[in-house]
Amino acid sequence: MITALDAATLIGSLLTVYVSFVYLVQLISNRSRLLAVPKLPNILPKVSIIVPAHNEERTIDATLQSLLNLDYPKKLLQIIAVDDGSTDRTLQKMRKFSKHVTVLTKKNGGKASALNAGIKIARGDIVATTDADSYVESNALRNTLGYFRGKVAAVTTSIKIAEPKTFVQKVQAIEYLFNIIYRKVFSIMNSIFVVPGPFSLYKRSVLEIVGGFEENNITEDMEIALRLQSRGYGVENSVPAFTYTHAPATIRQLFMQRVRWYRGFIINMRRYHYMLFNPKYGDMGVFTLPVNIVLVAFLFIFIGAMSYSSAETLFRMLHVDFILGYVPMQFSFSNPVLYSSLFNVLWVLATGILIYLTYEGYKLGREKFTLLMIPTFFVATFVYIFFIGFTWLESIRKELTGAELKWEK
């Protein structure tokens, strides 16, 4: 007998399969575009790279060094390091690079305010922003600048985790590889709704027209993407431009970061609600944004259904155990095919597409998938989803109760 919960799970599974197919079809029909990089303009543009930093003494050296190593004429490069009221040795470390780097210092006002301070003195036609805990590959600029054509106002890059050490970082490393695929598919659909902090580029003239970064927004990188898209500008993605960033090392840090991201999503969706289901904004309006919201709703249904049935099974097992007074361990091996149902078929297929997309992510991310990664991959795919659901709940709770907005790293 099919219950309401079964029906909701079935619709959720079908929607997941549908969305996966949309991405898969986009990916396959645009295969030639995945790694292709548009030719650089004959006259190279001047580029200003802004590095906002607040207490980043441990990583700022390597970030600035990676920028100095960029394969780009030095006379066309302006690097601006903005110390956002750090209380550690960030400023001193920045000053060691003052021969090649313009160092600004200001009272702590948040990442967006530091970026805006940098934009004010930027002279480049293109403004790039880099987080102070991220590093770029030397060809990152050459692989991105060619995308600035027509209405394209921003270009994103492929982000990987720098030296993943803890298990939490290794799980994120898989997630980030997966996102390389998604970001590219979103760019094909002109649907990128986050221009990530680790390394992204903007047309300075457009940034000035739209008024720079919003200083009181906890996810300014999402807000600027939505603002650009809502005004008809394009956001592109270059897969071969690689950036490495430090990821939260513990569950707690990751939880704080994701709560900020998801709460930022809620805030920005409320602000840009008029884009939802609006064909004026193309695929982003009719598909990408609504699907992201609907999938979160189904994530709750899925987690609710899983938790309920697991709790019920566990409770019944304990009850039976209590009646018996001992646990009889009985293993029986039955024919798995004979014991399958429609749900299993859908889940096997959705998981198959997921594995294929991850495989593509590994390939595009120039990583090798080894057997040793299977446990991490399993956690990243099937357990992480519960963590994500829980963070979403906390984000919604904070938004509903009007909790203080804080920029948690």
Add this chain to the structure above:
Amino acid sequence: MGKISTRVYIIAGILTALVFLGGVSLGWFLDYNRVYTVESQMNSLQLDFQNLQLENLFISALGNNSTCSLYSGKAVSLSAQTDKLASDLDDFSNINQFQADTLANVKKRYTLLNLEFWMQLTNLQKTCGYNATTLLYFYTVDPNRPCDECVAQGLVLDAMKKQAPEKMMIFAVDYNLDLGIVKALITTYNITSTPSIIVNSDMVVKGFANQSALGKYLK
């Protein structure tokens, strides 16, 4: 107006529909296979049982007194077959989505056969001193009102049967099965709750009974 990838949405929609139809067909095919599996088991069980009955008649007609020894040997293997069929029937009833009615009918046929088997053994106990204990076990499998005591009772009975398969014969009957004979047994033995066990057709153990409580009835 932004670009909308209508072609991609349609292709993805067709693929999803194909997957859904494929899934439903596969689900139907698996359901059909499950029904086929239990029906084959049921048919083979029925043949074995008919054969046993005929052998019984034949030996009785010859005036031979070896009926009990014949039964004690063959009943054990027949009982193992009925157990397998019973557990498959319960498992498949939970999974199947398309052939619930057919499964319910197989379950009824199975129960009738099981009860016939039980009655035959009960008769033999009286006529020639067949010495295994018979347990007619009533349980419920309502997903809305799960009977954890029944699950526990089933585990206890399984464990006991494994220890001494020749000493006890267990016949499981779904309390809620819509069959006249089941209702008649429930009324005759005044069974009001599950789990309940009729021991050797003459006494009823009501509620969960552990191994030591049931052990004293074993001959």
